[in-house]
Amino acid sequence: MSPLSTVLQEKYAKIQDETWGCVVKPILLLLSLLTALPIQAQTRLNMTEGVTDISQKVYGLHMTILIICAVIGVVVFGIMFWAIIHHRKSKGAQAAQFHESTKIEILWTIIPFVILIAMAVPATKTLIAMEDASESDLTVQITGSQWKWHYRYFDQGVEFYSLLGTLPQQIQGQVAKGQNYLLEVDHPLVLPTDRKIRFLITSDDVIHSWWMPAFAVKKDAVPGFINEAWTRINEPGIYRGQCAELCGKDHGFMPIVVDARTGAEFDDWLANAQTRQAEAKAAEQELLxxxxxxxxxxxxxxxxxxxxxxxxxxxxxxxxxxxxxxxxxxxxxxxxxxxxxxxxxxxxxxxxxxxxxxxxxxxxxxxxxxxxxxxxxxxxxxxxxxxxxxxxxxxx
Known part of the structure; x- marks a missing residue:
C-alpha cells in the first residue's frame, strides 16, 4: 500500500470518528430519551394526561409536537456543528462562493411546509373536538366574581357559591398549612362521570379564567359574554384548578375544586341538594x-x-x-x-x-x-x- 493511500485511510477514519461523535451519538442519545418519554410522562416537569378523552388527546398532541421539535433541533444542530468542525479554517477549508440556489430554496420551503401540515392536522382535529359542546346531558353555568365562583345547574333548581376553604390562620402563618393549601373550597362543583357536561362561563365584574388541568378546560370568564366549554370525566375523584387570570388582589385565593362522582352518586347528591335548597327558601320565609x-x-x-x-x-x-x-x-x-x-x-x-x-x-x-x-x-x-x-x- 502506498504512503498516500495510508494517509487517506487515516484521514477517512478520523472523519468517521468525528462524525460519530458530533452527529450520530447525539441522535442516538435523543432516540433513547424519546423512547423513555412515555415512561417519564407523569413527572412533575411534564403535562399530565388528565381524566378526560380530550385531555388525553391534548397530552398526545403535546408529546407528538415535542418529539418532532426535538428531532428537528438535533438534526439541524447536528448538521450545523458537523459543518463547523469539518469546514473550519484551521483545516484549510475555503468558503464557497455562490449567490442564490433555486433547488435549496425550494427544499427549505417544502420541508418546513410538510412538517407544519403534519403538525396542523392532528392539532386542528383536537381543537375542533374541544369546541364541540353539542348534545350535552347537563349544563352548568359558571360565574366568576371577586373572588369566588358561582355554579348553577340548568333546569335543576340548584345553585351555590364556592369560596376558598383554607383557614385565614394558615394564610397568616399562624398554624401549619394543610396538604391542599389554597386549593380547597367550602362547596366543590359536583359532576357526574357518565355524562357530557356543558359549561357556560361568564363573569360578574372583571375577567377571570376557569382552569381545570385534569379536564383540559381553560376558558375566560368575561363580563357581558358567555364562553362555552365541555367535558366528559372518565374517573371519579377530586380534581383541583385555579383562576388563571390576574383578577385582583385576591387572585391567588380563588381555587376550583370538582368532585366527580358516578352517575348514581351524582343523582343522589342532586336530589339532596334540591331538597336542601327548597328547605332553605322555606326557612327564609319564616325568618321574615x-x-x-x-x-x-x-x-x-x-x-x-x-x-x-x-x-x-x-x-x-x-x-x-x-x-x-x-x-x-x-x-x-x-x-x-x-x-x-x-x-x-x-x-x-x-x-x-x-x-x-x-x-x-x-x-x-x-x-x-x-x-x-x-x-x-x-x-x-x-x-x-x-x-x-x-x-x-x-x-x-
Missing part, C-alpha cells in the same frame, strides 16, 4: 316574622363580615385608602340606612363592591348590615331585621 336581638345580630354579623367583607374593608373597618372605602365613620352608614342596605344587596357599578343579594342568606344580610352600623364606634343602635332586607328587595 322573626326579630333578631342586637347581640345575636352582632355575633352573626361579625362572622359574616370576616368571611366576605374584611378582605377589602379590613377587619377594623378602616378600608384601604384609594382602593376600598372605610366603613368606620362612613357618612353613608351613619346617615342613610336605606342606601346602606341597597349597596350591600346590589353592589355599586364600576367598583369592586359586588352584590351580596344571592351570596348571603336573609339572616346573614341583616346581621352583617347591623354589625357594620354598630361596630368600630359607629353605634347607630339600629338592628336590621330580615323583613327589612325583604322590603328593600321588593322596593328595588
Amino acid at each position: 316574622a322573626m326579630q333578631m336581638s342586637m347581640d345575636e345580630s352582632m355575633a352573626l354579623g361579625e362572622q359574616t363580615y370576616q368571611k366576605v367583607c374584611a378582605a377589602c374593608h379590613q377587619a377594623n373597618g378602616e378600608g384601604i385608602p384609594g382602593a376600598f372605602p372605610a366603613l368606620k365613620g362612613s357618612e353613608l352608614i351613619l346617615k342613610d340606612k336605606a342606601a346602606h342596605i341597597h349597596i350591600v344587596l346590589y353592589g355599586k357599578a364600576g367598583t369592586a363592591m359586588q352584590s351580596f343579594n344571592k351570596q348571603l342568606s336573609l339572616k346573614e344580610l341583616a346581621a352583617v348590615i347591623t354589625y357594620e352600623r354598630n361596630a368600630w364606634g359607629n353605634d347607630t343602635k339600629d338592628v336590621i331585621q330580615p323583613s327589612d332586607i325583604e322590603q328593600a328587595r321588593q322596593g328595588q
Whole structure:
C-alpha cells in the first residue's frame, strides 16, 4: 500500500470518528430519551394526561409536537456543528462562493411546509373536538366574581357559591398549612362521570379564567359574554384548578375544586341538594316574622363580615385608602340606612363592591348590615331585621 493511500485511510477514519461523535451519538442519545418519554410522562416537569378523552388527546398532541421539535433541533444542530468542525479554517477549508440556489430554496420551503401540515392536522382535529359542546346531558353555568365562583345547574333548581376553604390562620402563618393549601373550597362543583357536561362561563365584574388541568378546560370568564366549554370525566375523584387570570388582589385565593362522582352518586347528591335548597327558601320565609336581638345580630354579623367583607374593608373597618372605602365613620352608614342596605344587596357599578343579594342568606344580610352600623364606634343602635332586607328587595 502506498504512503498516500495510508494517509487517506487515516484521514477517512478520523472523519468517521468525528462524525460519530458530533452527529450520530447525539441522535442516538435523543432516540433513547424519546423512547423513555412515555415512561417519564407523569413527572412533575411534564403535562399530565388528565381524566378526560380530550385531555388525553391534548397530552398526545403535546408529546407528538415535542418529539418532532426535538428531532428537528438535533438534526439541524447536528448538521450545523458537523459543518463547523469539518469546514473550519484551521483545516484549510475555503468558503464557497455562490449567490442564490433555486433547488435549496425550494427544499427549505417544502420541508418546513410538510412538517407544519403534519403538525396542523392532528392539532386542528383536537381543537375542533374541544369546541364541540353539542348534545350535552347537563349544563352548568359558571360565574366568576371577586373572588369566588358561582355554579348553577340548568333546569335543576340548584345553585351555590364556592369560596376558598383554607383557614385565614394558615394564610397568616399562624398554624401549619394543610396538604391542599389554597386549593380547597367550602362547596366543590359536583359532576357526574357518565355524562357530557356543558359549561357556560361568564363573569360578574372583571375577567377571570376557569382552569381545570385534569379536564383540559381553560376558558375566560368575561363580563357581558358567555364562553362555552365541555367535558366528559372518565374517573371519579377530586380534581383541583385555579383562576388563571390576574383578577385582583385576591387572585391567588380563588381555587376550583370538582368532585366527580358516578352517575348514581351524582343523582343522589342532586336530589339532596334540591331538597336542601327548597328547605332553605322555606326557612327564609319564616325568618321574615322573626326579630333578631342586637347581640345575636352582632355575633352573626361579625362572622359574616370576616368571611366576605374584611378582605377589602379590613377587619377594623378602616378600608384601604384609594382602593376600598372605610366603613368606620362612613357618612353613608351613619346617615342613610336605606342606601346602606341597597349597596350591600346590589353592589355599586364600576367598583369592586359586588352584590351580596344571592351570596348571603336573609339572616346573614341583616346581621352583617347591623354589625357594620354598630361596630368600630359607629353605634347607630339600629338592628336590621330580615323583613327589612325583604322590603328593600321588593322596593328595588
